[in-house]
Amino acid sequence: MVDERRYSIFDEKILRDELDALHANPVHIDSTWRFILAHKNAEAYDTPDLPLRVRTLFSTKFKTMTSYVHTQHDSLDGRTTKLLIKFQNGLSAEAVIIRHDSSAGKYAGGPRTGAARATLCVSSQVGCKMGCTFCATGTMGFKGNLSAGEIVEQLVHASQITSIRNVVFMGMGEPMNNYFAVVQAVKTMTGRCFQLSRKHITVSTVGIIPKIIALKADLPDVSLAISLHAPTQELRAEIVPAARSFPLSKLIAAVDAYLVGSKSTVFMEYVMLAAVNDGQEHAHQMGKLLNGRKVVVNLIPYNPTTVTMQFKASGSTEVLKFQKILKEVYGIRTTVRQEMGQDIDGACGQLHVSHLSNKPSRPNSTVLDIEDLGLIK
Ligand SMILES: C[S@@+](CC[C@H](N)C(=O)[O-])C[C@H]1O[C@@H](n2cnc3c(N)ncnc32)[C@H](O)[C@@H]1O
Numbered sequence: 001m002v003d004e005r006r007y008s009i010f011d012e013k014i015l016r017d018e019l020d021a022l023h024a025n026p027v028h029i030d031s032t033w034r035f036i037l038a039h040k041n042a043e044a045y046d047t048p049d050l051p052l053r054v055r056t057l058f059s060t061k062f063k064t065m066t067s068y069v070h071t072q073h074d075s076l077d078g079r080t081t082k083l084l085i086k087f088q089n090g091l092s093a094e095a096v097i098i099r100h101d102s103s104a105g106k107y108a109g110g111p112r113t114g115a116a117r118a119t120l121c122v123s124s125q126v127g128c129k130m131g132c133t134f135c136a137t138g139t140m141g142f143k144g145n146l147s148a149g150e151i152v153e154q155l156v157h158a159s160q161i162t163s164i165r166n167v168v169f170m171g172m173g174e175p176m177n178n179y180f181a182v183v184q185a186v187k188t189m190t191g192r193c194f195q196l197s198r199k200h201i202t203v204s205t206v207g208i209i210p211k212i213i214a215l216k217a218d219l220p221d222v223s224l225a226i227s228l229h230a231p232t233q234e235l236r237a238e239i240v241p242a243a244r245s246f247p248l249s250k251l252i253a254a255v256d257a258y259l260v261g262s263k264s265t266v267f268m269e270y271v272m273l274a275a276v277n278d279g280q281e282h283a284h285q286m287g288k289l290l291n292g293r294k295v296v297v298n299l300i301p302y303n304p305t306t307v308t309m310q311f312k313a314s315g316s317t318e319v320l321k322f323q324k325i326l327k328e329v330y331g332i333r334t335t336v337r338q339e340m341g342q343d344i345d346g347a348c349g350q351l352h353v354s355h356l357s358n359k360p361s362r363p364n365s366t367v368l369d370i371e372d373l374g375l376i377k
């Protein structure tokens, strides 16, 4: 596993420290970022009006981005674009753009701008060590953490294709296992250059309890999504191994603590697996578990992958029955996610980069219709 310090120009903390050491004005950060955003493949030191010492710093340590778009695939309907991004250490991760507005249809053959409400699904790690049984990324194992700069660079690449309004940490990896980089990346994305609203950022976690509590203090206004997937500890531990370390009762207690004094809603993700967790009894157990809490359940159709073939997607009848019980018997707001990008393996849990492309070498779910959930604002 390779994870040495990498000098991304978008790694705000490292960049600020280096500029401080030179007694240089941090205003150069914003102007340089804007320059790079506006000029694809620009070198940082080409930014106009840089003092010599800053130009020298940029040309030696922060020359340019630490990643590039290796491949880009557009879905047939033009609404989803998957980017395979290669990083300086040779690892690769995927980021997916999802377009929500009516201009999405025009995108397929038309200009690559103008989708005003696009969401970017970013990766926080290459692979993941949590091993959820139905997730393609989980089968890859853990290859490495992305730095804050590398996470932000996914937004830079995507912004050069279309205008991004929402960011969801639902790509490869468990964001809470790379907590400090994720927090730093969100701070940069919501800072003066990118200006995303914190309310438009969603961090999705399998349920790393201590970090859920920390997130409330560190990034109070972001949306939190918990990947629940089962209403009992026994079933959850079977399909989500992390539940063995972070039991369901403690996870629900952490959600309660998170909700105290918070204006935000917590989203409960539930992937619908045929004959595993989609029965009416499971819906009643979920209803009792979540009753009275300010949560929204998001039922996710299972996206088949070649590496998780033991599962099948629930039929639409089961999904709708499940939703009806939660809504009508327990009064829990429940939506069914419309998945997009399946034809390019760009949907949730389909993000899997082959081991070949993830050997360190050279320098250098997707999510839909979450509008209804308030994830897209
Ligand atoms: C890939 S994860 C990344 C974020 C974080 N690690 C988590 O588990 O919440 C994003 C979402 O995709 C879901 N997911 C994983 N595999 C899936 C699959 N095959 N079909 C549908 N959703 C899946 C996860 O359960 C989670 O809710």
Ligand code: SF4
Residues within 6 Å of the ligand: 128, 129, 130, 131, 132, 135, 136, 137, 138, 139, 171, 172, 173, 174, 206, 227
């Ligand atoms: S669902 Fe999330 S936590 Fe589980 S293996 Fe996939 S990326 Fe990791």
